[in-house]
Amino acid sequence: MRRYARTLVAFALATSVVTGTAGWVSTDAQQALTGPPPGSTQWRADRALGAELPDPERSTPGEVASFFAGLSSAERQLLVLRHPSVVGNLDGAPLELRYRANSLALIAADDSRYRSLAAPGRQILAFDPRGRGLVTEVFGDLRAAERVSVVVPGSDNDAGSFDRKVAAHGAPAGMARTLRTEAGPETAVVAWVGYTTPVGVGLDAATGTLAEAGAGRLTRFAEGLTADGLPEPAMFCHSYGSVVCGIAAPRLPATDLVVLGSPGMRADDVGALRTKARVWAAKDPTDWIDDVPNVRFAGLGHGADPADPAFGARRVPADEARGHAGYFAPGTDSLRTFAAIARGDAERAATAGAEGARALEGAAR
Structure with a gap:
């Protein structure tokens, strides 16, 4: 009888996930984009260099980096020209080659949705036109940066919406651009739309299927940065993107995991993430995500609220942010603290968070 009662309670909580997110606003189930980059079949068959090329699906980013390190400049450029879609998405390949390869791939795509991405001066680190499209852009000098950050967005983001102008600081490119501006010229920030995101607030957003696929892609991307000689990044994970970061956490090379507007990370607390990274959490008082029940049952929901003190994350003040996309x-205050973390000034960021909490408590009295 006791077990039956617990089951009924859990079922009620799972049902509340649906009603707590204003119902299933979208039932447009998405198929996660997985596997190697487009053009991989032709790449595998190519013997222009007299030997097999590293398998885009099975080779580690470290192996890819070692392969390119052994090529001459002419050999590298030959591969860019013959296989731009592979080189442009190959984690571990030198970023300078990836920029050029993706420029060529965008021109070849000849798609009005991506015309702005092909503009001169943009640093597109990954571009995959399949499905809704995936894209990654760099803001700042990634090769020279002392500190690197990666923005991992949530639902409704893809290559077609990447450059949207409405609420620009809430879109992936806008988040990365404003963070880099605030953090300063010695940093670089990457806007990573490298996984298939949910559309709307529906079953995809309430389950971990897309996040699990995205976690593998995010881990490989971060490993590619470090294999190319770049610093371990700080991860800024918004909304459903925090679910991706939570699943990836145990194997994700990162200095910091910063979650904002999170529905949960599929972990009960910081210890359960099994990460060496510092974990931070922000949630502003007007964010609708606070109405989402923090439960997990039968595959629905993402668990504990990372902004709850019991979770054990460091606090990021967010009293001046507004809404789900205003961080x-x-x-x-949230952007100022993010910038301190991005610069590697974690202690100052922690102090800012503590001072903000004390000020809030004082105002309440």
Whole structure:
């Protein structure tokens, strides 16, 4: 009888996930984009260099980096010209080659949705036009940066919406751009739309299927950065992107995991993430995500609230942010703290969070 009662309670909580997110706003189930980059079949068959090329699916980013390190400049450029879609998405390949390869791939795509991405001066580190499209862009000088950050967005983001102008600081490119501006010229920030995100607030958003696929892609991407000689990044994970980061955490090379507007990380607390990274959490008082029940049952929901003190994450003040997409708005306490973390000044960021909490408590009295 006791077990039956617990089952009924858990079922009620799972049902509340549906009602707590204003119902299933979208039932547009998405198929996660997995596997190697487009053009991999032709790449595998190519013997232009007199030997097999590293398998895009099975080779580690470290193996890819070692392969390119052994090529001459002419051999590298030959591969860029023959296989731009593979080189442009190959984690571990030198970023300078990836920029050029993706520029060629965008021109070849000849798609009006991506015309702005092909503009001169943009640093596109990955581009895959399949499905809704995936894209990754760098802001700042990634090769020279002392500190690197990666923005991992949530639902409704893809290559077609990457450059949207409405609420620009809430879109992936806008988040990365404002963070880099605030953090300063010695940093670089990457906007990573490298996984298939949910559309709307529906079953995809309430389950971990897309996040599990995205976690593997995020881990490989971060490993590719370090294999190319770049610093371990700080991860800024928004909304459903925090689910991706939570699943990836045990194997993700990162200095910091910063989650904002999170529905949960599929972990009960910081210890359960099994990460060496510092873990931070932000949630502003007007964010609708606070209405989402923090439960996990029968595959629904993402568990404990990372912004709850019991979770054990460091606090990021967010009293000046507004709504679910306002954390990177210029002039906010959340953006100032994010910038301190991005610069590697974690102690100052922690102090800012503690001072903000004390000020809030004082105001309440």
